Amino acid sequence: MTETRSLEPEEWEFWDTWMRAQRLLTRELERGLQRACDISKAEFSVLVTLWQAAGREMRVGELSESLDWDKSRVSHQLTRMEKRGFVKRTQYGADGRRAGIGLTAEGRRAAQSAVLVHGGNIRRHFLDSLTPEQASVIRAWSEQAVDSLDPHRGETAGDDAVRQGAER
Amino acid sequence: MTETRSLEPEEWEFWDTWMRAQRLLTRELERGLQRACDISKAEFSVLVTLWQAAGREMRVGELSESLDWDKSRVSHQLTRMEKRGFVKRTQYGADGRRAGIGLTAEGRRAAQSAVLVHGGNIRRHFLDSLTPEQASVIRAWSEQAVDSLDPHRGETAGDDAVRQGAER
DNA sequence: ACTCTAGAGTTGATGTGTCAACTCCTGTGG
DNA sequence: CCACAGGAGTTGACACATCAACTCTAGAGT
Numbered sequence: 001m002t003e004t005r006s007l008e009p010e011e012w013e014f015w016d017t018w019m020r021a022q023r024l025l026t027r028e029l030e031r032g033l034q035r036a037c038d039i040s041k042a043e044f045s046v047l048v049t050l051w052q053a054a055g056r057e058m059r060v061g062e063l064s065e066s067l068d069w070d071k072s073r074v075s076h077q078l079t080r081m082e083k084r085g086f087v088k089r090t091q092y093g094a095d096g097r098r099a100g101i102g103l104t105a106e107g108r109r110a111a112q113s114a115v116l117v118h119g120g121n122i123r124r125h126f127l128d129s130l131t132p133e134q135a136s137v138i139r140a141w142s143e144q145a146v147d148s149l150d151p152h153r154g155e156t157a158g159d160d161a162v163r164q165g166a167e168r
Numbered sequence: 169m170t171e172t173r174s175l176e177p178e179e180w181e182f183w184d185t186w187m188r189a190q191r192l193l194t195r196e197l198e199r200g201l202q203r204a205c206d207i208s209k210a211e212f213s214v215l216v217t218l219w220q221a222a223g224r225e226m227r228v229g230e231l232s233e234s235l236d237w238d239k240s241r242v243s244h245q246l247t248r249m250e251k252r253g254f255v256k257r258t259q260y261g262a263d264g265r266r267a268g269i270g271l272t273a274e275g276r277r278a279a280q281s282a283v284l285v286h287g288g289n290i291r292r293h294f295l296d297s298l299t300p301e302q303a304s305v306i307r308a309w310s311e312q313a314v315d316s317l318d319p320h321r322g323e324t325a326g327d328d329a330v331r332q333g334a335e336r
Numbered sequence: 337a338c339t340c341t342a343g344a345g346t347t348g349a350t351g352t353g354t355c356a357a358c359t360c361c362t363g364t365g366g
Numbered sequence: 367c368c369a370c371a372g373g374a375g376t377t378g379a380c381a382c383a384t385c386a387a388c389t390c391t392a393g394a395g396t
Contacts, residue, residue, distance in 0.1 A: 006287030007295075014307055015290055020236070021313035022190055028317055042352065060375060068188070073353060075376055080351070099375080119174030122183055127175075129313065137305040139182055144297065145189035149196055210382065228345060241383060243346055248381070267345080 025125060032121040037114045039086075042077055044118060047086060047111035050103045057090065057100030086110060193293060200289040205282045210245055212286060215254060215279035218271045225258065225268030254278060 007015070030041050039047070049066050050058060060078070064071045078101060081087045086107035089099040103111065130138065175183070198209050207215070217234050218226060228246070232239045246269060249255045254275035257267040271279065298306065 006284050007291060011291075011295060012287075014303070014310075015294070017310040017314060018306065021310040021317070024317035025313060040351075061373090070354065071375065072355080072377085076353080077351095079376090116174050119180075123175060123179075125317070126183070127179060129316065130309065134305050134309050135182075137302050138186060138309065141298065141302055141306065142182075142186040142189040145193055146185060148297065149189070149192035149293070208381070229343090232345095238384065239345065240347080240385080245382080247346090 028125055029118065029121050032125075033114060033118050036117045037110060039110055039114055043081060043084075043086065043110075044114050046074075046077055046081060047103065047107055048115060050087065050101065051108065051111040051115075055102075057102040059100065063101060081107075196293055197286065197289050201282060201286050204285045205278060207278055207282055211249060211252075211254065211278075212282050214242075214245055214249060215271065215275055216283060218255065218269065219276065219279040219283075223270075225270045227268060231269060249275075 026041070033039055033041060033044060045067055046063070049063060058066075060071060060074055063069070063078075064074045067074065069077075078087060078089065082089060085104055088102055088104055090102060091099050127135075194209070201207055201209060201212055213235055214231070217231060226234075228239060228242055231237075231246075232242045235242065237245075246255060246257065250257060253272055256270055256272055258270060259267050295303070
């Protein structure tokens with residue numbers, strides 16, 4: 001019985017609590033955004049990314065890169081958001097591929113208010129709950145986790161050294 | 169109103185990095201489980217919970233409580249897992265409501281191997297990456313976050329008197 | 337006994353995420 | 367010029383998650 005366990009009970013509990021905290025927090029933020037702005041976290045991400053592009057249209061590939069989402073995920077999401085009237089695909093090129101993605105007026109409005117609301121919620125539910133020590137530990141862990149898990153490391157700063165295996 | 173930002177850029181970056189770390193970690197674990205055992209995280213949770221009941225059948229409500237999932241989520245998940253042959257609903261009572269949920273032999277097998285694999289992955293990708301100090305800080309934050317966000321706090325005992333409830 | 341209601345569980349609709357297969361375009365080599 | 371490899375984007379199928387509406391049952395209260 002005990003020998004089949006790869007983690008101690010106390011480690012499992014740590015893991016459970018950690019996961020649970022994350023889930024509760026994300027759920028809370030998701031609901032806050034939903035109630036206040038009627039948009040989802042996924043929609044928020046897309047809106048903000050496009051908004052930061054300051055009016056310029058983006059390609060699906062850029063969005064995909066910038067959000068670190070699968071291209072197909074982006075495409076599905078855009079389809080839904082187009083239906084809701086937040087974004088538009090403006091075709092250029094002969095046939096219909098090669099679309100540029102832009103915010104509609106409504107998309108811009110939503111993005112703007114959502115940033116305020118969501119930022120405030122993040123502060124209330126997360127940032128304000130951290131002691132400075134907790135903040136720095138969590139920040140450090142996050143960075144180290146991203147470093148060790150992200151398959152395409154190294155696009156952050158101007159690519160200081162050519163990384164050998166870092167193709168995408 | 170030009171500065172519509174409610175968080176400083178550096179705070180946004182902190183938040184983004186943290187979310188990103190979580191996503192990468194969960195994705196990694198999900199894939200590990202998928203590759204090694206061909207089961208999903210959701211399936212894992214159900215299998216383990218039922219396994220810990222040591223053969224006793226559980227009700228949907230118990231599962232729902234124990235996993236902290238919506239009842240409907242549990243029901244849907246059970247439907248899928250019943251189709252895969254991991255669990256069975258054994259009706260009792262006159263008509264068909266009031267089902268008891270139990271693992272099939274295959275479910276038991278899957279649970280057992282998955283616990284080993286998943287536990288090992290958690291250790292490798294998470295626990296081993298933490299210094300003792302980081303671990304204790306993160307543990308503390310998790311607990312406090314769960315306390316402040318969990319809507320049904322304190323069902324362990326009647327009230328706030330009894331802390332320390334490693335029960336569920 | 338009979339109704340009424342609260343709880344357990346299911347179902348359907350819709351949104352989210354992932355994988356694999358597909359289409360269309362474009363650039364390159366023959 | 368043509369074929370074709372490869373990239374960009376879409377689509378379909380399926381699992382997961384959430385909300386609201388529904389069905390049954392059992393247990394009051396009268």
